[in-house]
Amino acid sequence: MTNAISRGRGLIATMVVIVVCSGVVQGYLTPLLPVVGDHVGIGGVGQNNLYLLSQVAFAVLTPLLSRWGDMWGHRRLLLIAVIMVAVGSVLIATRPTTATLSVGMVLQSAVVGFFPLLAGILRSRSPEHGRIGMSVLVGALLLSIGTGGFVAGTLSDEHALAGLWTAVPFCGPAVAAAIALPPSTAPRAGRFNVPAALLLALGLSALMLALTKGASWGWASPSSLLTIAAAIVVLITWVRVEQRSSHPLIDLGMLSNPRLAVVSAHTFCIAFGAIGFLGANAVYLGTDPDGNGLGLGLGAQDISLVSLSMVVAGFLGSTMTPRLARAIGDRAVLAVGGCAGAAGFLSLCLFHSSVPQYSVGALVIGLSTGMFEAATRSLSVEVVDEADTALSVGVNEMALSLGAAIGAAVIGALWSSHTTAQGHITGAGYQWAWGACAAVALAGAAVSLLFRLPSGESRPEAGITHAGRTA
Structure with missing residues (x-):
């Protein structure tokens, strides 16, 4: 079995099983927290603290799992991370309390190591499928995030806690897939x-x-x-x-690599809006419309459908990225993705009074999300030596997490300064938030123009990542 999945499609298909588990885990719990919080006695402050705890765990585990993978083996650390996620998911589902939710969400945060560790295995075992493989994995991640949230919300409509079991069936196959994957052949070195x-x-x-x-x-x-x-x-x-x-722990000389610096800066800028805006997206969709037409008043299931349509657009953006890179080059792909994100947010500024109008901008943002996630994750693999693959992807994941967190914080601050006496967000608050996301996305497009291939290196073919490529 190991020989059958050591390269090509078998390897990528096995990785998809793990990535789908990651997406479901990332997508299913957030929409359930209000319902689960009411059931177990966790108020709004407590729910926010759970979110804070998970974000801190994401930030801490990203560099640690990436570095440990480069030192001690990508498959070994991947299996440990998948088991952590499985234990956390079962703990939350079987006995939901404040304590078990806290511990379970910290354990589930090990999903941040999946992409860096999978990238290390993919690069060493099947480098010729690097780009197409990464685009497929990103597409699978986006689809499973949206599907996980929709399934969890539907289950919880029947019973408040039923949705907590959404991730559990995906954990067993993910553990089996992690065991079946071949170890990477990248050299290991260093001490912790x-x-x-x-x-x-x-x-x-x-x-x-x-x-x-x-x-x-x-x-x-x-x-x-x-x-x-x-x-x-x-x-x-x-x-x-x-x-x-x-x-x-992290070779800071890697951060002086101009190509990795450009890719990570682009990731930060696009994630600022594309990921940081997701919470705001649900708020606007669920807010009852006022006299000025702000808010769409959708229910939970309708909100999840809009979110699902965005991740379908993201899947399309991800899967078309390798071919687009072959046609116009990596730098142009990054610039197009940034401009698409800006166009989506500008569309929201102008057209937001109905679901069809709003969906146009939201779908363009989803498309941009798929493009930047596929492109930057592929490039962060290619711009460093093979021994530093997981850490390089981890640096890019950190840029994504920080960009999303700062974007969400800026949106929150803009909303706080534009509210009515009753606490409702004004039109100016939404316009400033969408405008800020558009401006930062344009900055990401501008940064991408600094990306350069090393002299003498040709544009890679679609679906090919060259082994041993260095900065």
């Missing part, structure tokens, strides 16, 4: 830098805490300012420790 890991975890935790709680604390409040200052001090200390270490 514990002080650097602790400093990075503390710094990222403080930063994510400030971003997720800043709107409720007040951005100019002592709590926000002190938390941001602490994050900066700890992260600066981490940089100095890494620079002096013979075995750094």
Whole structure:
């Protein structure tokens, strides 16, 4: 069986099983939190704290799992991560309490390691299928996120806690797929830098805490300012420790790679709106329309259908990206994706008073999401040596997470400053938020123009990632 899935379509199909589990886990729980919170006695503040806890876990586990994979083997760490997700999913479903939800969501956050670790295996075992494989995996991820949320919402319509079982059936096949995958052949080296890991975890935790709680604390409040200052001090200390270490957790020289820097900056800018806007999207769709036509007043199932249509557009964007890169080049693909995201948000600024009007902009944003996720994940694999593949993809995942978190924080701040006495968001609040997302997406398109192929290197064929390509 291992020989049958060691390369090509069999390898990619096995990886899809793991990615589908990741997507369902990422998509099913968020729409259930209000219903589950009421059932187990977790109020709005508690639900927000659960979200905060998961975001901190995402930020901390991304570099750790990526680095451990490059050091100790991508398949070994992938299996550990999948088992963590499976245990967390079963724990949440079987005994939902505040404590088990907290522990379960932290364990489920190990999904952040799936893509970097899968990229390491794919590059070493089947480099000629790198680009098409990555686009298929991104498409499967997007579809399963939307489908997971829709299925969970439908199950919970029948029974409040039934939706908590949505992810469990996908965990067993994912564990089996992780066992069946071949190990990567990338060289392993280095020792784990514990002080650097602790400093990075503390710094990222403080930063994510400030971003997720800043709107409720007040951005100019002592709590926000002190938390941001602490994050900066700890992260600066981490940089100095890494620079002096013979075995750094993250080779900071990698961050000076101009191609990886451009790809990660582009990822940050597009994720700012495309991912950071998802919560705002649900709020607008679910808000009862006012006298100015703001809000669409949709129910939970209709909201999930709009979200599902966006991920279908994302799937199309992802699957067409390799061919588009062959036709017009990587730099143009990044620029087109950024411009598409900006066009989608500008469409929302102008046309948002009905579901068909709103859906036009939302679908374009979904298309842009699929394009940037497929393109940047493929490029982050190719711009470094094979031994650093998982860590490079992990750096790009960090850029995505930070971009989404900062985007959501900026949208929240803009909404907070444009509300009525009754707490409703005004038209200006929505317009400023959509406009900010459009502006940052355009900045991402502009950054992509700095991307260059090394001199003498030709444009890769669609579906091909060249083994051993270096920056």
